[in-house]
Amino acid sequence: MxxxxxxxxxxxxFLQYDRNELIAMNVFWLGFIAxxxxxxILSTKEMPFMLFQPLQMLGxxxxxxxxxxxxxxxxxxxxxxxxxxxxxxxxxxxxxxxFSFNKDVLKLILLNPWFGGMFYLVPLILLFRKSFLxxxxxxxxxxILSVIFLLYSLMFRGILTEVIPDDRNRSVVEYFTKSLGxxxxxxxxxxxxxxxxxxxxxxxxxxxxxxxxVIRARRGVLFxxxxxxxxxxxLYFISAKSKLVSGTLLVGLLLAAIIGGxxxxxxxxxxxxxxxxxxxVTDTRTGIEVYFYKDMQGLDWVIGRGMLGEYYCxxxxxxxxxxxxxxxxxxxxxxxxxxxxxxxxxxxVPAIFLGLFNSxxxxxxxxxxxxLFWLINTHPSTVQVFTLNxxxxxxGVGACYSSFVRNIPEEEMKSFxxxxx
Numbered sequence: 001m002x003x004x005x006x007x008x009x010x011x012x013x014f015l016q017y018d019r020n021e022l023i024a025m026n027v028f029w030l031g032f033i034a035x036x037x038x039x040x041i042l043s044t045k046e047m048p049f050m051l052f053q054p055l056q057m058l059g060x061x062x063x064x065x066x067x068x069x070x071x072x073x074x075x076x077x078x079x080x081x082x083x084x085x086x087x088x089x090x091x092x093x094x095x096x097x098x099f100s101f102n103k104d105v106l107k108l109i110l111l112n113p114w115f116g117g118m119f120y121l122v123p124l125i126l127l128f129r130k131s132f133l134x135x136x137x138x139x140x141x142x143x144i145l146s147v148i149f150l151l152y153s154l155m156f157r158g159i160l161t162e163v164i165p166d167d168r169n170r171s172v173v174e175y176f177t178k179s180l181g182x183x184x185x186x187x188x189x190x191x192x193x194x195x196x197x198x199x200x201x202x203x204x205x206x207x208x209x210x211x212x213x214v215i216r217a218r219r220g221v222l223f224x225x226x227x228x229x230x231x232x233x234x235l236y237f238i239s240a241k242s243k244l245v246s247g248t249l250l251v252g253l254l255l256a257a258i259i260g261g262x263x264x265x266x267x268x269x270x271x272x273x274x275x276x277x278x279x280x281v282t283d284t285r286t287g288i289e290v291y292f293y294k295d296m297q298g299l300d301w302v303i304g305r306g307m308l309g310e311y312y313c314x315x316x317x318x319x320x321x322x323x324x325x326x327x328x329x330x331x332x333x334x335x336x337x338x339x340x341x342x343x344x345x346x347x348x349v350p351a352i353f354l355g356l357f358n359s360x361x362x363x364x365x366x367x368x369x370x371x372l373f374w375l376i377n378t379h380p381s382t383v384q385v386f387t388l389n390x391x392x393x394x395x396g397v398g399a400c401y402s403s404f405v406r407n408i409p410e411e412e413m414k415s416f417x418x419x420x421x
Contacts, residue, residue: 010404015416017133024069025133029141031062036179036387037148039113043175044156045168056111060118071127080347080401084126087343091120094336098307105308113179113386115324117307122390126398130405132416135363138395139190142183143198145388146205149180153208161215173216178224178381181209183388185228185373189235189366193417220326220381227376231369239362288313292325292334304337328378348375348397355400361413364406367396 017025038052038059075081095117099109109117128134153160153176160176162169187194187202194202206225213221295311305311310321311334325331332341348371355368374393377383384390399405 007404007407011408014130014404014408015132017131020069021129021131022133024066025137027062028066028070029137031059031066032388032391033059033141033144033148035059035063036113036145039111040148040175040179041152043172044159046156046159053111060110067124070129071124072129073127074129075401076403077401079350080397083343083347084123087347088123090336090340090343091123094304094340095120095307097305098309109307114175114382116386118386119384119390120307122386123394125391126394128398130398130402134395135399136417138392139187139194139198141388142187143201145180146184146187146201149176149184149205150208152176152180153212160212170216170218173212173218173221177209177212177218177221178383178385178389179387181205182221182224182228183392184209185225185232186366186370186392188229188232189369190363191232191236192239192362192414193419195419198419220377223380224373224377228373231373235362235366235369288322288325289327289330292330296334300337301333302337302339304333304335304340307335309334324382326382327380328382328384331382332378332384348393351397351400354406355396359400359406361406361408361410363408363413364396364399367392367399371396371400 035056036059038055041047042049042052075084095109098117099105108115113119156172156176159169159172184202184205187198188206191199206229209221210225212218213225291313292311295313300309308323310323311325312320313322314320325334329341332344352368352372352375355364355371359365359368371393374383374389
């Protein structure tokens with residue numbers, strides 16, 4: 001079979017799907033939406049657990065049952081196959097090192113998307129068949145989560161905009177933005193495949209994320225939002241037909257944002273800005289990291305302390321031990337050691353280079369930039385969690401390692417999505 005015939009056969013398989021696959025895909029993503037929307041609204045502590053935790057469980061049932069049909073292992077890269085299974089095996093080791101049949105532990109593992117155990121299973125989405133249906137659905141899911149984020153922001157605007165900051169309103173902003181809103185940036189990364197309406201929803205979502213980050217002085221949220229917009233601007237520039245027009249527009253918007261931001265920061269008297277100015281120069285990480293370095297012993301650095309691993313840190317009101325480090329790459333080491341971090345890097349770093357420098361379409365370039373975006377954010381934020389942000393990383397790994405997906409011409413890829421208003 002010649003190259004053209006092989007490509008056409010692969011393309012036909014990429015575009016086709018049967019009714020059962022469509023149903024399973026819909027069940028999977030509806031289950032995920034129910035799970036993440038329920039867990040996020042519970043962060044407000046104003047909604048009944050007896051209502052939303054069963055919804056989380058129903059979401060998990062949908063996710064696990066549909067996955068049994070959707071998982072169809074196929075690797076174009078032998079390198080990825082070897083290191084993926086090593087990484088997946090080590091993730092299970094970390095998970096089972098903290099596993100018990102204690103009710104509280106099981107609830108933590110299953111119902112806490114940030115600090116539980118579900119995110120250890122996220123890499124398995126790499127085993128889903130790489131298809132147009134998979135990528136088309138992910139865009140729909142992002143829009144749905146963006147709309148939920150905007151609705152939640154309206155419903156709980158009292159908590160989100162309270163003048164006096166406290167642990168609850170800070171955590172609610174973190175959960176809302178990172179669990180629901182931040183993936184709207186990926187719609188802007190792939191703006192060329194979407195209608196103006198969808199791009200507008202995504203842009204408004206990102207703006208609300210940034211506003212909430214300012215109000216609650218969440219530096220990690222602001223960093224993610226601004227970095228994501230810079231990456232989106234870069235993709236907009238390189239994909240534009242007229243580089244002069246697009247470049248001028250981007251530079252103008254950047255200058256306006258800088259001038260406007262500096263003016264507001266220095267001249268507008270808002271309580272939220274005073275708080276941001278104060279937090280902006282306050283080091284809240286170094287002390288915690290120093291305690292982490294002191295408590296970790298030789299073997300801990302190599303294999304970690306398991307899913308429930310903790311370290312001595314007598315700076316918290318809740319006790320002398322902490323189970324998380326906001327610097328996420330250190331959190332990965334706490335749970336699974338340097339082995340965990342190295343196995344992750346040897347998979348995702350080549351994916352970034354393949355997607356950026358060996359691709360014919362902007363879908364895989366966008367995925368590569370998203371993986372890079374996520375990797376950079378392992379320093380200021382907690383991002384290895386059971387959210388769409390992390391799921392996009394592993395969908396991106398699958399796309400970037402696929403020579404077929406990387407080599408679909410851009411015009412052909414655009415014709416598949418056919419953005420309409």
